[in-house]
Amino acid sequence: MTDTVAATAERETGPGPGTVIETRGLTKRYRGGQLAVDGLDLAVPAGSVFGFLGPNGSGKTTTIRMLMGLIAPTSGTAHVLGRPVPTAARTVLPQVGALIEGPALYGFLTGRANLVRFDSADPTADPRTRRARVESALDRVGLAGAAGKKAKAYSLGMKQRLGLAAALLQPRSLLVLDEPTNGLDPQGMREIRSLVRELAAEGTTVFLSSHLLDEIEQVCTHAAVMARGRLVVQGPVSALAAGARGRLTVTTPDPGEAARVLAAHGATGLVTDGDRVSAEAPPGEVELADLNAALVRGGVRVRAFGVERASLEDAFVALTGEGFDVTG
Amino acid sequence: MSQAELTAGPAVRAPRRLWALGILRSELTTTFRRWRTVALLGVLAAVPVLIGIAVRIETGDGSEGGPGGGGGGPAFLSQVTNNGLFLVFAALSATLPVFLPMAVGVIAGDSVAGEASGGTLRYLLVAPAGRTRLLLAKYASVLVFCLVATLVVAVSALAAGALLFPVGEVTTISGTRIGFGEGLLRAGLIAVAVAVSLVGFAALGLFISTLTDSGIAAMAATVGVLITAQILDTMPQLDGIHPYLFPHYWLSFTDLLRDPVYWDEMVRNLGLQAVYAAVFGSAAWARFTTKDISV
Numbered sequence A: 001m002t003d004t005v006a007a008t009a010e011r012e013t014g015p016g017p018g019t020v021i022e023t024r025g026l027t028k029r030y031r032g033g034q035l036a037v038d039g040l041d042l043a044v045p046a047g048s049v050f051g052f053l054g055p056n057g058s059g060k061t062t063t064i065r066m067l068m069g070l071i072a073p074t075s076g077t078a079h080v081l082g083r084p085v086p087t088a089a090r091t092v093l094p095q096v097g098a099l100i101e102g103p104a105l106y107g108f109l110t111g112r113a114n115l116v117r118f119d120s121a122d123p124t125a126d127p128r129t130r131r132a133r134v135e136s137a138l139d140r141v142g143l144a145g146a147a148g149k150k151a152k153a154y155s156l157g158m159k160q161r162l163g164l165a166a167a168l169l170q171p172r173s174l175l176v177l178d179e180p181t182n183g184l185d186p187q188g189m190r191e192i193r194s195l196v197r198e199l200a201a202e203g204t205t206v207f208l209s210s211h212l213l214d215e216i217e218q219v220c221t222h223a224a225v226m227a228r229g230r231l232v233v234q235g236p237v238s239a240l241a242a243g244a245r246g247r248l249t250v251t252t253p254d255p256g257e258a259a260r261v262l263a264a265h266g267a268t269g270l271v272t273d274g275d276r277v278s279a280e281a282p283p284g285e286v287e288l289a290d291l292n293a294a295l296v297r298g299g300v301r302v303r304a305f306g307v308e309r310a311s312l313e314d315a316f317v318a319l320t321g322e323g324f325d326v327t328g
Numbered sequence B: 001m002s003q004a005e006l007t008a009g010p011a012v013r014a015p016r017r018l019w020a021l022g023i024l025r026s027e028l029t030t031t032f033r034r035w036r037t038v039a040l041l042g043v044l045a046a047v048p049v050l051i052g053i054a055v056r057i058e059t060g061d062g063s064e065g066g067p068g069g070g071g072g073g074p075a076f077l078s079q080v081t082n083n084g085l086f087l088v089f090a091a092l093s094a095t096l097p098v099f100l101p102m103a104v105g106v107i108a109g110d111s112v113a114g115e116a117s118g119g120t121l122r123y124l125l126v127a128p129a130g131r132t133r134l135l136l137a138k139y140a141s142v143l144v145f146c147l148v149a150t151l152v153v154a155v156s157a158l159a160a161g162a163l164l165f166p167v168g169e170v171t172t173i174s175g176t177r178i179g180f181g182e183g184l185l186r187a188g189l190i191a192v193a194v195a196v197s198l199v200g201f202a203a204l205g206l207f208i209s210t211l212t213d214s215g216i217a218a219m220a221a222t223v224g225v226l227i228t229a230q231i232l233d234t235m236p237q238l239d240g241i242h243p244y245l246f247p248h249y250w251l252s253f254t255d256l257l258r259d260p261v262y263w264d265e266m267v268r269n270l271g272l273q274a275v276y277a278a279v280f281g282s283a284a285w286a287r288f289t290t291k292d293i294s295v
Helices: A002-013 A060-067 A089-095 A111-120 A127-140 A156-167 A186-201 A213-219 A237-243 A255-264 A288-297 A312-320 B003-008 B021-032 B035-060 B074-080 B086-095 B099-118 B120-126 B131-164 B180-197 B199-211 B215-233 B236-244 B250-257 B264-290
Strands: A019-029 A035-040 A043-045 A049-053 A075-080 A083-085 A096-099 A174-178 A205-209 A222-227 A230-236 A247-251 A271-273 A276-280 A304-308
Touching: A019 A060, A019 A205, A035 A060, A035 A230, A043 A205, A049 A060, A049 A186, A049 A213, A060 A075, A060 A174, A060 A205, A083 A089, A089 A096, A096 A156, A096 B120, A111 A127, A111 A156, A111 B021, A127 A156, A156 A174, A156 A186, A174 A186, A186 A205, A186 A213, A222 A237, A230 A237, A247 A255, A247 A288, A255 A271, A255 A276, A255 A288, A288 A304, B021 B035, B021 B131, B035 B074, B035 B086, B035 B099, B035 B131, B074 B086, B086 B099, B086 B131, B086 B180, B086 B250, B099 B120, B099 B131, B099 B199, B099 B215, B120 B131, B131 B180, B131 B199, B131 B264, B180 B199, B180 B250, B180 B264, B199 B215, B199 B264, B215 B236, B236 B264, B250 B264
Parallel strands: A049 A205, A049 A222, A096 A174, A174 A205
Antiparallel strands: A019 A035, A019 A043, A019 A075, A075 A083, A222 A230, A247 A276, A247 A304, A271 A276
């Protein structure tokens, strides 16, 4: 089932025009022999808000570093905005804003001076508009009031905002945000989320890595899931969530009998827990009402009957095998 | 949306012709705005003042101090009481073997590794600063620091010398006398010669800085190499390698106080520094442009 989703997604977003990030067999083996990223084929459609999911150590940050030209791939190719990286990184990166593995600042400089420093590092940035661009970036992330403070006095949330401001110093075609809401309070998270939506509405493609699944579900149009260095699945978020089938749950004082009847009707992945019996939701052509009727005919006293819709979190857990095993 | 539209994106300005200047200015302000840099310069400025006060206190032991103590550094001390200008020469001779290169070692060793350990290196590179361009800017700002540090010692020595002692005609090592103005000019030349002496060591420090992601480790290793080279340079058994050690000709600047000026050793020093700068500059470039930035 998940394979079909991946295949469909591949066909829909596939390589070629309209792809902002595209990798082919991208692989990184570190000197110790550890395989961090293994044959990654990623396709990020233009204009999408692309969620990049995966447990710690699954190769997300290594992938982002390869896309940004910071580390060289062992094999495979990567294209960003249609140009190969790291070869063409110098022409591509001015159009890319990035927040990689948290913010890094010069503690002895003020927030404003930090932005001036990063902007001066970009040879395409116009020094005549620097002041104005720095101020508007500070404004955009809500740091205008604290811009004169030394960065070492900033809280983690403020550092995160300043890192975001650095990514917004110029109009960008692509924003790469690695865990952008880390260290922010709920209000800050909401602000960043609405900022991401705003930027996406302006036509910027946003590539967002996060552990917070509800965040991905709220903000992203597309997503990819990594596990142990490999791409497990990618595609539109709606397709991914649909890919993880919901669970059919029956609450009854006769769980044993209920399980027998469900099994007889072809239900798989049966789990009995007290007075609850659950199974994988049957394929679409099975009429749930018929199943319920069969239970009742079999003498099962049904208290509750229904399908719990799968969230992206279920899909994530099912795909990466992290946490408890949903399929029982 | 087509690929062409995508890549066109927001209008991207072509890099300016003076593409290195913006980042160089940024490097310089970042370096000199650090409290650590200011503290290093403060220590360097204090050394001549301390020497001057010490000499002033010891003034009791006569003021003969015949000219030319063989060109060795501390020999200038005996002349300071006669002429405050000699405090410049004495202070540079006293700081060149240890204090000046140590300060340069701290700045050069930290230049790349410090940014790596702070994480700011990755943001400079995705800006994108360009690895070659960033390295050149780093080396240039270290060289500016060499010159500034030397000038701080010289100017502080000149001020302390003029305040504590009489100034006037200068007796050269060769025994001739030159006017104060000419003496001042020579002092300026000596400061430049001392700064140039540090060029090779600065490149070495930059190279070490590209090898590690720890600023502290790079600074310690750079200063360690300095001390090792200084020790090797004093061992007579290793005579054969002495001409290839970067500190070997450092004190050749005293030849600027001869009349006429004796250039041989200074030219040799210049050549040696150029070789060190070329070798370790290339090594730093080769390392830095191919390095995986994973911090």
